Amino acid sequence: MSIVLDQAEIARALKRIAHEIIERNKGVSNLVIIGIPTRGSFLAARLTKILSSLEGVEINSGYLDTTMYRDDLRNSAPRSLGRTEIPLSGVHDRDVVLVDDVLFSGRTIRAALDALSEHGRPKTVQLAVLIDRGHRELPIRADYVGKNLPTNRNERVQVCLSEIDDLDQVKIEGRA
Amino acid sequence: MNRHLLSIADLSKEEAVNLLDTAAELARVTETPVKKLPTLRGRTIVNLFFEDSTRTRISFEAAAKRLSADVINFSAKGSSLSKGESLKDTALTLQAMGADGVVIRHPASGAAHRLASQKWMSGCVINAGDGTHEHPTQALLDAFTIRENLKEPSGDLAGLNVAIVGDVLHSRVARSNVLLLQKLGAIVTLIAPPTLLPVAVNTWGCNVKYDFDSDLNSFDVVMMLRVQRERMEDAFFPSEREYARRYGLNAARLSLLNSRCIVMHPGPMNRGLEISADSADSDKSVIVDQVKNGVAVRMAALYLLLGGE
Amino acid sequence: MSINYLLKNLKDASGKRIELAISNGRFVEVKDAAPDSEIIDGKGLTAIPGLVDLHTHLREPGKEDAETVLSGSKAAAAGGFTAISAMPNTNPIADTAGVVEQVFRLGISHGICDVFPIGAVTLGQQGKILSEMGAMRSSEAKVRIFSDDGHCVWDSLVMRRALEYVKAFDGVIAQHAQDPRLTHGSQMNEGEVSAALGLKGWPAAAEESIIARDLLLNEHVGSRLHICHLTTIGGVELIRWAKKRGIQVTAEVTPHHLLLTDELARSYDPLYKVNPPLRTERDVMALREGVVDGTIDVIATDHAPHPAEDKDCEWAAAAFGMIGLETALSVSYKALVESGLMRFEDLVERMSGAPARIGRYEGHGSLAIGNEANFTLVDTATNWRVETPEIRSKSKNSPYLGLELPVTVRHTYLRGKEVFSQ
Ligand SMILES: [Zn+2]
Numbered sequence: 001m002s003i004v005l006d007q008a009e010i011a012r013a014l015k016r017i018a019h020e021i022i023e024r025n026k027g028v029s030n031l032v033i034i035g036i037p038t039r040g041s042f043l044a045a046r047l048t049k050i051l052s053s054l055e056g057v058e059i060n061s062g063y064l065d066t067t068m069y070r071d072d073l074r075n076s077a078p079r080s081l082g083r084t085e086i087p088l089s090g091v092h093d094r095d096v097v098l099v100d101d102v103l104f105s106g107r108t109i110r111a112a113l114d115a116l117s118e119h120g121r122p123k124t125v126q127l128a129v130l131i132d133r134g135h136r137e138l139p140i141r142a143d144y145v146g147k148n149l150p151t152n153r154n155e156r157v158q159v160c161l162s163e164i165d166d167l168d169q170v171k172i173e174g175r176a
Numbered sequence: 177m178n179r180h181l182l183s184i185a186d187l188s189k190e191e192a193v194n195l196l197d198t199a200a201e202l203a204r205v206t207e208t209p210v211k212k213l214p215t216l217r218g219r220t221i222v223n224l225f226f227e228d229s230t231r232t233r234i235s236f237e238a239a240a241k242r243l244s245a246d247v248i249n250f251s252a253k254g255s256s257l258s259k260g261e262s263l264k265d266t267a268l269t270l271q272a273m274g275a276d277g278v279v280i281r282h283p284a285s286g287a288a289h290r291l292a293s294q295k296w297m298s299g300c301v302i303n304a305g306d307g308t309h310e311h312p313t314q315a316l317l318d319a320f321t322i323r324e325n326l327k328e329p330s331g332d333l334a335g336l337n338v339a340i341v342g343d344v345l346h347s348r349v350a351r352s353n354v355l356l357l358q359k360l361g362a363i364v365t366l367i368a369p370p371t372l373l374p375v376a377v378n379t380w381g382c383n384v385k386y387d388f389d390s391d392l393n394s395f396d397v398v399m400m401l402r403v404q405r406e407r408m409e410d411a412f413f414p415s416e417r418e419y420a421r422r423y424g425l426n427a428a429r430l431s432l433l434n435s436r437c438i439v440m441h442p443g444p445m446n447r448g449l450e451i452s453a454d455s456a457d458s459d460k461s462v463i464v465d466q467v468k469n470g471v472a473v474r475m476a477a478l479y480l481l482l483g484g485e
Numbered sequence: 486m487s488i489n490y491l492l493k494n495l496k497d498a499s500g501k502r503i504e505l506a507i508s509n510g511r512f513v514e515v516k517d518a519a520p521d522s523e524i525i526d527g528k529g530l531t532a533i534p535g536l537v538d539l540h541t542h543l544r545e546p547g548k549e550d551a552e553t554v555l556s557g558s559k560a561a562a563a564g565g566f567t568a569i570s571a572m573p574n575t576n577p578i579a580d581t582a583g584v585v586e587q588v589f590r591l592g593i594s595h596g597i598c599d600v601f602p603i604g605a606v607t608l609g610q611q612g613k614i615l616s617e618m619g620a621m622r623s624s625e626a627k628v629r630i631f632s633d634d635g636h637c638v639w640d641s642l643v644m645r646r647a648l649e650y651v652k653a654f655d656g657v658i659a660q661h662a663q664d665p666r667l668t669h670g671s672q673m674n675e676g677e678v679s680a681a682l683g684l685k686g687w688p689a690a691a692e693e694s695i696i697a698r699d700l701l702l703n704e705h706v707g708s709r710l711h712i713c714h715l716t717t718i719g720g721v722e723l724i725r726w727a728k729k730r731g732i733q734v735t736a737e738v739t740p741h742h743l744l745l746t747d748e749l750a751r752s753y754d755p756l757y758k759v760n761p762p763l764r765t766e767r768d769v770m771a772l773r774e775g776v777v778d779g780t781i782d783v784i785a786t787d788h789a790p791h792p793a794e795d796k797d798c799e800w801a802a803a804a805f806g807m808i809g810l811e812t813a814l815s816v817s818y819k820a821l822v823e824s825g826l827m828r829f830e831d832l833v834e835r836m837s838g839a840p841a842r843i844g845r846y847e848g849h850g851s852l853a854i855g856n857e858a859n860f861t862l863v864d865t866a867t868n869w870r871v872e873t874p875e876i877r878s879k880s881k882n883s884p885y886l887g888l889e890l891p892v893t894v895r896h897t898y899l900r901g902k903e904v905f906s907q
Contacts, residue, residue, distance in 0.1 A: 065201070068213040068243075068479070078483035080194060081201040086208065114214065185681075264797050284799035285672075285683040286753030293752070294797075307801070309683030351683060374680030375688075 002175060004149060004157075007168035010130065013146030014043070017128050018050040020144050025095050028052075030123070032091055033061040036100045036112055037082025042163040043130060044099035060087040064098070064119075069111035084115075092120035097144075101159040103129040106140035131170060133157050180292045180301040181477055184312050184355035189332065192359060195476050196320050197330055202479070203472035206242060216245035216482055219276040224266065225251045225304075226282040231443060231467070232304050232314075236279045239474035245482075248273070263287060267296035275299045277482050285309035300481045308346045314442055315352035317473040319360055321466050322397055325438050334361030337394055341367040341423060342401030342450050343412075345374055349442045350401055354380050365395070369423065371412045388423055392432040399440040400425050400451045416449055426452045430460065438462045488901065489519035495527035495862070497852070498830035505532055507858040510901035514854055527862060530895055533833045535567025535859035536814060537840040537849050539630065539659070539737060540713060540785035542806070543569075543600070545591065546584070547576025552790040552879045554588060557810070558597035560788070560878040562905035564810040565894040567859035568841065568849045569598055569788075573605040574635040580605035580616035582624035589626035597904045599859075601844060604628040606647045606658060610636050615647060622654045629845045632659035634713060635760075637695055639665055644699060648708035657735075657843060659711040660699050662720070663761065667691035672801055674747040674762045682750060684800060687762045693719040700727040700734060711843060712736045714787050716761045717768050721775040728780065735843050737785040738772050740809055740816035745769075745884060755796045755803030756884045759789070769820075776835060777826050783840040784832075786813045790880030808878045812871060814863070815890035823891055829865065848900075858901040864893045 005013065025031060028051055035044025041063045048061040065082035098112055109127060116125065128144035133151040149172070151157060156173040160166065178186050187195075205213070221240040223233050233249065240247045252266060263282075270278055277300050280288050285307030292301040305311040322333060338357050344350045344366050357364050364382035366373065377384055403419060413419045420426070425439065430452075433439075439451075439460045447453050456463060492505040505527075506518035538561065544551040552560075554571070561569045571588050573579030579588060585602035592600025604621040608614045610633040621628040631651060638644045638660060647658050668691045673679050675686025696712055700723060703710040715721060715738050724736045741759065746766050749757040757763060775781040789806025796803050809816070817836065821827040841850025848857035871885040897905035 065205075068202075068205075068215040070215075078480050081198050083201065084205055084208075119208070262794070262798055263802075282799070284801040286801075287799045289753040290799055293754075307683055308685075348683060351681070375675055375686065376677040376680040379677040379680065 001171055001173050003169060003171050004131070005147060005170040010146070010168045010170065013130060014046055015050055017144040017146060018047055018054060021051065021097060021126075021128070022054065024126070024143070028055045028057060028059055030095045031059055032087060032089060032094045032096045033059060034064045034091070034096055034098050034116070035061070036098060036108060037063055037065050038164070039159050039161055040100035041082070042161045043101060047099060047128065060089045060094070062087045064112055064115050066108055066111035066115050069114045070107065071111070072107055086119050090120050091116060091122045093123050095124045095126065096122040097126045097128055099128045101130050102157050103127070103132045103142050104135055106136045106138035109140050110138050130159060131157055179481065181312050181481060182288050182292055182301065182303045183310050184315055184352045184359070187359070189359050192316070192319070192356060193330075193332060195316060195473070195480060196323060198480060199316075199320055199469070199472040199476035200329060202475045203469065206472065206475075212242050212244060214244045215479055216240070216243040219245045219482055220248065220274055221245045221277040221279065221478065221482075222248045222250050222270055222273070222275040224270065224278050224280045225249070226280075226287070227305070229281055229305065232281060235467070235470040236304060236474050238471045239478055242471070243475055243478055245478070248275070263290060264294070264296055267291055267294070270299065271297035277302065277478065279304045281305045283307055302477060302481065305348055307348065309348050310352045311348040312352050313470070313474055313477055314349050315356040316477070317466055317470045318353055318399065318440060318442070319356055320469045320473050321440065321462055322438070324465070324469070325462055326396055326436065332360040333357060336362040336396045337365070338362045338397040338399060339365045339367055339395045340399045340401065341388060341425070343372045343403045343407065344368050344377070344401065345372045346404070346407070347401045353399065354382055358382060367423070369413055372407070388429065392429060393434045395433065395437055397438055397440060398425060398433060402442065402444065403446060403450045405446070405449070420449050424450050424452065425455045427454050430455045430458060433460065440466060442466070489522040490525055490901070491515065491518045491522040492525045492527045492532065495530055495532045498531060498533050498833045499828070503532065505852065505860070507901045510858055512852060512854050512856050512858050529864060529866065530862040531865055532852065533565070533861050533863060534837040534850050534852050535861050535897065535899070536565045536836045537844065537846060538566050538569040538786050538788070538810065538813070539711075539783055539840045539844055540634070540739070540787045541569040541571055541810065542574065542787070542789045543571045543588070544575065544790060546587065550879070551792050554591035554600055555595050555597070556877065556879040557788070557790075558592065558595050558600065560808070560810040560876070561598040562897045562899070563877045563894060564812065565814050565861040565863060565897055566598055566810060567861070567897065567899050568844075568846050569600055569810070570630060570844060571600055571602045572632065572634045573603050574610060578605050578610055579603070580608050580610070582617065582620040582626075585621050585626040585628050586624050596899065596902070598899060599846070599849070601846060602626045602628055603630045603632050603634070603659065606631045606633045606638050607643060612636060612639055612643060615643070615650060618651060618656060619654065622656060629655070630657045630659050630711070632661065632713065634659065634661040637661050637663040637665060639695070641698060641702070645702050645706060648703055648710060649706045652708045655709070655845065657709040657711045659713050660695065661713050662692045662695035662699070664691040664695055671762075672758070673750050674764045676747065676765060678747045678750055682753070684750065689717040689719055689764070692717055692761060693723060696720050696723050700732050703734060704730070704732045707733060710734045714739050714742065714761055714785070715772060715775065715781060716742050716764050718771040721771045721780055724775070725780045735782040736775075736780065737783045738776060738781045739787045740784060740813045740820065741807060741884065743769060743772055743776070743784070743820035744816050749884070750800075753800050755798065755800050756807065756882055758800060758803050758805055759807050760805035773821060773824070773826055776821060782835065783843065784813065784817050784835050785840065786810050788878070790878050791882050792880055796882050806882070808876070808880055808883050810878065811876060812883060812885050812890060814894065815869070815892045816885065818892045819890060858898055860898050861894060862896040864895050865891070867893045869893045
């Protein structure tokens, strides 16, 4: 097991992503930050907090559970549902930033795009992830990446966040 | 969770709470403009009804459709008890049709168990009421409704006092609720004339009373059971009038319930027999909620049974 | 053509070394064995008198897809029986001399097992008008036992008259004790399990109340009363009380009621659906005790064959009954001998000597010199597994499928002729 990001590095990565989001969208007025449960939700909340302190305004944010939209449900035991909470502003005509912890096959994001479309038609959908570990199975890429982490398929990337885990840390397991 | 939902006895407390939590989340999602989830797209669910129950069938049908499953309604009029097509032949037909899940309502106790335990078909089986045995999804939606009204949005029913009143002997709703509500920590009291209680009811672990009027204000939930008028002919009680007087929820009893107590009924109601119109329509009544919650609970059951595989 | 044998190196049921000489279909003294006797080495085998069943349902006439006199006889021989008693609930019902003679002659013509027909007590087993029991007695079938089995003779007056009437010819009334009103639609023993399963209960009192009534009636009229298939503690206690009081009564129990309990219904598998129903562990223990102390005179199979479709369905839709001829000895042995409650020779007495006496089946139930050579050789040291293809009965509704049981029947002889061998 080796540690890939520590607490300070995670904080720095989020701050950098926040700046990139502001730059790319020329401000935050049309933004909606949507986290994908479980850990994507906490990252989205942190990102929202950074953005609003940088810009001095409230940012619309929420969560979007993708479980019921997955196309690989049959491969595993049914999982408990995460929470879905779309902000009152809605997502229609907004610049939506989806936030997740790890980008891997891309199937979660595909499911998220489907789930999101049930709630309206955003102007743009962007993707922010803390870790991009490669091995995409779908034509999906992230707009904002905390860290690119080349991995083997059989390795396990574990993101720990202090909100539910003991500490902030990203580690990789199963590395030979 | 098991591959089938046949009896509450097969669920652990954790599984039951997880099912209720899943239902709660699905209820929230389906309250938004999202009416349909793609979860069970391409899956076939058969509603196999050997007994008329439009309410239960519609509830399961709505649940399956909101999960994008294909739904086939198969009502076999006149059960195999009256020597129509046998349960076995029906099951073989369903297997040939490639049913992933079968929701079965049947007048014979144990019919769902038979469907699940014989090697007639491979799909998962949901018991939607078997004879006088069980009706697990009804109990789950009742527990959901109780929790929604009286407890935290998540967790169990610890400490709640629930009265189940009426024809316990013939009630599959009562059997499932006694198992589930006690599993979730509620204190259950059965109230009925002794003729309408099983002789071994003392093995169920709940309180039993013959008198509806004592300690009425101690209950958080009063669940009334449907009484079939035909029971009178088998000498279970002398007359409808006497039954209604001794075991019906009327205005006088309603006024003695405590302020937070809710009134439930699995339907269809015999207004004027086990429940008076003013009780059924009072602000304590959550009977309409029960119907509404049925869809979310059945979605959760379908998802948890068929979502994996 | 008669064959003479000399069987050596045998043991009897008590374990004593014996030899059996058979000449012209009868047991003879070894010293009188015919010089041309075939010598058979019976090493490892135990000789017991052929078993006698007082309670068998053959389905001929009327439902030959479930069982015939022939298939039932083969099953009986395989189970070590040399005599069985055919219950009258066939179609037509055996309530006339004509039907009982037909069944009797079928048994004789097959020559595998003696088939003694039981006559119906009432016309059509309707419980109203006495059948012509005298004519059945005088017929070629010489009917000794009368029963409406499957139904209870419920009307107290009809029961009284039936008991009285058969005194004229030493008949027995075998009562299926079941109050029909208390058991209308009943599916299984009424208790904890029925309450949980939502299956309509069958109270013990429905059986015991009829037994009590019939005991009192027979105390009054002094006839021969036989109570079929006891299943409850209360039933055993009533019989024990009656015998102490001097009331003339005999009682039977089935092997399945000595081994199985209502807990098995939790599977909802109708293989365990039987009339009278399986009861509780406490009842099973009381029944075993009743056999041991002699309160219960005989073990009878209540062999009840049903075709697959009558069991391959919901519990409530399924037929009552289980087959038992081929497993009776093994199951009873398991319940009573293996459990240490009873000696094997006493079990054999309950399954052979006692039933032969109740039925007046001369020639059965004993290895005595001069008696008909109706006997069975069993291997008490070898277990066997109950498997569907091995079952000789036309119906396969055995609750013991897949189970391993003690005591293997090796050979069965009827009047000196080998009718079964494995
Ligand atoms: Zn009987």
